[in-house]
Amino acid sequence: MSRVLTQAPTPRVPPPVAPPPLGPVGMARWAWRQLTSMRVALLLLFLLALAAIPGSVVPQRDSDPLAVGELAASNPELARWYERLGLFDVYSAPWFAAIYLALFVSLVGCIVPRSRQHWRAVRARPPAAPRALERLPAHRRSTLDAPPSEVLAAAHAVLRRRRYRVVRDGADGPDGAGGAASLAAEKGHLRESGNLVFHLALVGVLAAVAVGSLFGYRAQVLVVQGGGFANTVIQYDSLRTGALFDPADLPPFTLRLQRFTMDFADSGAQVGTPLDYDAYVRWQPSPDAPTQQQHIRVNEPLSTAGTLVHLLNPGYAPRLTVRDADGDVLFSGAVPFLPQDANFTSTGVLKVPVAAQPGRADAGADIGTETGADIGIEGLFLPTAVLDAAGPRSVFPEPRDPALFLTAWTGDLGLDDGIPQSVYRLDTSRMTQLRADGDLFRAALGVGESAQLPGGHGSVTFDGYTRWANFQVSRNAGKEVALVSVLCAIAGLTASLFVRRRRCWVRVAAAPGGRSVVEVAGLDRDAGGDLGTEVEQIETQVRAALQGSRPRPEGAP
């Protein structure tokens, strides 16, 4: 086999960059040709890869707003620059969009003409046999004991069976009658079809993502065990929506967290790693639907009307009771604390505004006494507490020895300013920390214990604790389209990488004595084929087919 002739696919060399012709039309045409050239497509692919990277390094507002805030606080100058360059929102930044939109325009500009071309190629007849078949990369010639017409018929059947498209090649003159007759066969159009499907499907993915970002939403809501929520915008702790999101589309379900359990490895090498989180909920798809029950776990969301409810991070909520100096209850309930480490060392705050202090608010305003002030409590909840040189912390995530450490503030919580506040942080700018005996006031409480707040501010009781879970409510609009597109893309890709485009010719000429000389030749249109074997097998199968139909006596020549 002559290797020189092995046809590598002709590289589609990009046209040389000619200077743009004058005039707006010429200019536009030139720009279009540039944009849809393979070289520019390659450049855009690299550029997109490069442009995606900063978003993995710089914290993104969309996924980690806390880190963005921290960076802005610690390095305002850098944050200003990041802000200016859109680096906090890389994936919705105009320059990022510009790159992928250019890529997709280029892609479409590439698909359309290729589809047209492919359509024609699929319908075209396989090209006629070259005159000198022996000059093709794979070629065999042999003499068979059958007349040309039979050989031709057998070869036709064999090629069909091998999934070639076969035509009689008219160029050789009359069928078998002394002259030669040929078959031209071709297969592997699926390669280009697959390729087009792949590229088209990428457009589908983009469309689906666009739909998702326009109509989708994602909300979070923290639910303490025993509590619940109704699926309305006002009940969410946070909500992010697409531009065309309509709150009226929210499915009107309600959900109650009956029981939330957490299970941790209590022995072995990885003691303390979570084994299972299980939220047992009762819920109603709509107010008048029957109540259903379900377990929501980490990989098992609740699904209703295209909306998913996921279990996110859990935590503990100590139950506190705050009383004033007279023993009247100012607050009593569970306060969600945020875990700070894997052992659920958790921090939280309780804000008791003066307005919540019956009989005090008015009195405080009138007299201006200290007791008329807001109270803020900062706490540290430790499910399994130790207190040593490293400070108070938890050493196991389950409540084996729960303790609550707290400090307290008094003054103005700033709740009336109308500025939204975090419920997990005290704004202490207008508060003073309570002191006792000349030192800062601190209390360490076990379950059921109380501490007197100094200065006649009443008392705090640590009644116990419960758990909370964060739920995410989301709708990923367009995800079905995305999934179908992406599966089509992979199928098309596989076809475009592994289907071989191949041509094959069989020429049969009559030989003396009712025999035929048959030539089989092939041409691979992609690199890496096993063409020699293919041609050999075709020949062998033709021979076998003829023997099958015409048994020859033993020893016949």
Place this chain on the structure above:
Amino acid sequence: MSQALSAQLAALSNNLVYAAMAAYTVALLALAAQLAATRTVPGEAPRPVREPVSVSVGSSRRDGGSSPKVLDPAPALPAASSRAERLARIGRSVLVLATLLLAGGVVARGLAAGRTPWGNMYEFSITGALVAALAYLLLRRRYPLDAVGVWLVAVVLLTLGLAVTVLYVPVGPLLPALRSYWLVIHVFAAIVSAGVFTVAMVLSALQIVAERAERTGRPLRGYLATLPAAGRLDALAYRVTAFGFPVWSFAVVAGAIWAEVSWGRYWGWDPKEVWALVTWLVYAAYLHARTTAGWRGRRASVVALVGYATLLFNFFGVNLFFAGLHAYGGV
């Protein structure tokens, strides 16, 4: 399973991995010695310079590496060749043995944990090394590639070395977030494609070496003379990458489906997702560059190496340095 049995299996797994490392070391030495024996034959004619043509690989070449093949290095003289042949046989057999040991180590680890052994970086690494070794062994059935195998074994050894020293964690349960059959699908696809890309990476790197040597126009000597021609390395690297790419695409898609099940969104620009996309784009660029823009040889190889670098970064860099939802490294 009882704790004691689990502990025994875990210890067995560790021992098998260590045994595999020892065997790979022997295989590496044998293969290297074989190459040295092939090339230090006194009076051997240096391999003629080959044209760096791009030709199709492997038309009807199914037999192993026993007779002179297009991919074979220049035939050595009989005396040395028999020694080289013996060394090669030793190297190949020990390589198979090492891979069996490693497979045993991975399986024992899974049994000890009572789950698929893909829960942390240690387990990803040993499984990835296993896949790379298997991919190489499969490839070697068709193409004589001992000169490539040396480097592949070196990479496998390096991976295992990192795994047992830096990345090692004792057998443990899966995080709740990982408890899903998508772990099996997504992570397995990712490991398989990473292993396959590792083989392709070695081929691409050697392609650059071979092409540079051929460019000089001087006859090739030493190790260079044992390498397959640059054009063949190029073609082979392409085929291996082309196999890995759809698998990688599938891994990314399966990851997206899992993300929607697990986190409620199929794509959220988590660092892991970003780098998976970057890898995908770079390898897509590689395939385009080779098939449509007519880039052959070194330029394409460099792109493939960049792709591999992004893959590695996703595995090591993102797991170790970036906070993200994929915080399952468990180092």
